[in-house]
Amino acid sequence: MGNQWFFILFIIIVITVYSFLNYYFIRKKRKSITLEALPKILLRLLLFTLFLAPIATFALSRYGSSFFSVITTFIGFSWLAFLFLFLMIHGAIDILFFIIEKFGVTLSRNIAKLIFITTMVISISILIYGRFEAQQLKLERIEIKTDKLPSNIDQLKIVQLSDVHFSSLLGVADADKLLQIINKEAPDLILSTGDLLDAGIKEPKAVIEVLKKMQAPLGKYAITGNHEYITGIETSVQFIENAGFTLLRDEVIPLKNILNLIGVEDSSANQFANVKIIPESKLFSLINPNKFTILMKHQPRVDPESIPYFDLQLSGHTHAGQIFPFTLLVKLVFPYICGLYDLTSGKKLYVSRGTGTWGPPFRFLAPPELTFITIKK
Numbered sequence: 001m002g003n004q005w006f007f008i009l010f011i012i013i014v015i016t017v018y019s020f021l022n023y024y025f026i027r028k029k030r031k032s033i034t035l036e037a038l039p040k041i042l043l044r045l046l047l048f049t050l051f052l053a054p055i056a057t058f059a060l061s062r063y064g065s066s067f068f069s070v071i072t073t074f075i076g077f078s079w080l081a082f083l084f085l086f087l088m089i090h091g092a093i094d095i096l097f098f099i100i101e102k103f104g105v106t107l108s109r110n111i112a113k114l115i116f117i118t119t120m121v122i123s124i125s126i127l128i129y130g131r132f133e134a135q136q137l138k139l140e141r142i143e144i145k146t147d148k149l150p151s152n153i154d155q156l157k158i159v160q161l162s163d164v165h166f167s168s169l170l171g172v173a174d175a176d177k178l179l180q181i182i183n184k185e186a187p188d189l190i191l192s193t194g195d196l197l198d199a200g201i202k203e204p205k206a207v208i209e210v211l212k213k214m215q216a217p218l219g220k221y222a223i224t225g226n227h228e229y230i231t232g233i234e235t236s237v238q239f240i241e242n243a244g245f246t247l248l249r250d251e252v253i254p255l256k257n258i259l260n261l262i263g264v265e266d267s268s269a270n271q272f273a274n275v276k277i278i279p280e281s282k283l284f285s286l287i288n289p290n291k292f293t294i295l296m297k298h299q300p301r302v303d304p305e306s307i308p309y310f311d312l313q314l315s316g317h318t319h320a321g322q323i324f325p326f327t328l329l330v331k332l333v334f335p336y337i338c339g340l341y342d343l344t345s346g347k348k349l350y351v352s353r354g355t356g357t358w359g360p361p362f363r364f365l366a367p368p369e370l371t372f373i374t375i376k377k
Contacts, residue, residue, distance in 0.1 A: 026047065053079055078360060084323070088325050130363055133367050136368070137367075137368050139372060140371045143376060148291055149375065149376075159187040159190050160352055160370075162193040162195070163194065166207055168202050176210050179213055179214055182214050187372065191222070192240075193222075195358070196236075220246065223249070225298040247263075250277065252283050257291075258291070262293065265277050284310075295313040299315060299317045300315035300336040301334075312350065322354070322362075324366065336349055
């Protein structure tokens with residue numbers, strides 16, 4: 001029952017925020033632009049349709065992917081991204097003029113109209129570029145030195161996927177692109193640090209067949225993210241395992257006496273499902289401390305008590321904000337927002353910006369990435 005109330009509260013908050021974004025845009029439009037009767041009616045119909053698009057997206061995602069759901073998803077999330085950018089830009093200008101008006105300067109209707117139109121142009125321009133950036137996958141490469149590798153192994157090459165979000169907008173073509181890059185790089189180990197899929201995935205069986213072809217000598221391992229639970233944990237587990245990944249849910253795997261691999265459940269497990277999370281401390285008691293230890297943890301939160309026991313924590317979740325300036329808000333919640341961080345005692349944390357997109361199919365100043373990690377002596 002507690003999980004149901006949490007989900008209801010989550011939906012109420014989302015609808016409230018979304019309604020406010022629409023209200024803010026309409027209010028600014030009314031203050032700056034006056035239309036004749038017919039254009040006003042047509043605009044109201046358009047805005048009402050756009051308002052319903054994200055809601056329709058959520059409803060249709062429960063029934064798989066279709067041409068109509070793809071269209072509503074793209075339009076709905078594009079509108080949502082536009083409203084967010086409009087609020088951020090126009091809101092900053094509102095604050096500026098609020099300060100100016102304290103000195104007796106009044107904002108005329110012509111200036112209000114200019115600001116409204118300029119804000120719209122800037123927001124749309126960011127989205128056009130953001131669609132381009134979202135498709136420019138960056139290959140990030142990092143090296144980590146250690147003295148814990150076996151004597152017969154000089155280095156290990158690991159690829160980290162994170163937050164791919166296969167959905168109605170990301171499907172077979174995107175999976176095939178990842179396959180070509182990964183197989184060309186020939187990693188020793190493939191790791192997925194959560195949010196591999198969303199609800200309403202397009203051609204799931206075809207995507208699974210492509211993912212099956214990703215191969216690595218030490219195997220393919222995955223953990224849950226919050227979207228595995230939002231999508232439905234049973235559906236998600238089936239998808240991940242059918243794609244050839246071994247799903248680690250608060251489990252420890254000694255990989256051929258080479259390294260320790262620990263995969264923990266996402267912290268949202270006890271919010272969206274009746275899943276009891278095992279404390280990290282209990283998992284660390286099962287490892288060989290003389291072996292290099294990788295902790296796979298979807299959300300980039302570092303438990304100070306865990307630091308002595310792992311060598312590298314791999315996380316994702318943040319998308320580096322995905323669309324600036326949302327990055328600034330995300331950083332308030334997750335100080336470790338993206339990139340490589342030095343923790344105490346030589347331990348490391350790497351946070352991926354994410355391989356795909358969630359919601360709006362755009363990125364701005366936060367390009368998607370595929371991460372190649374070389375562990376060497």
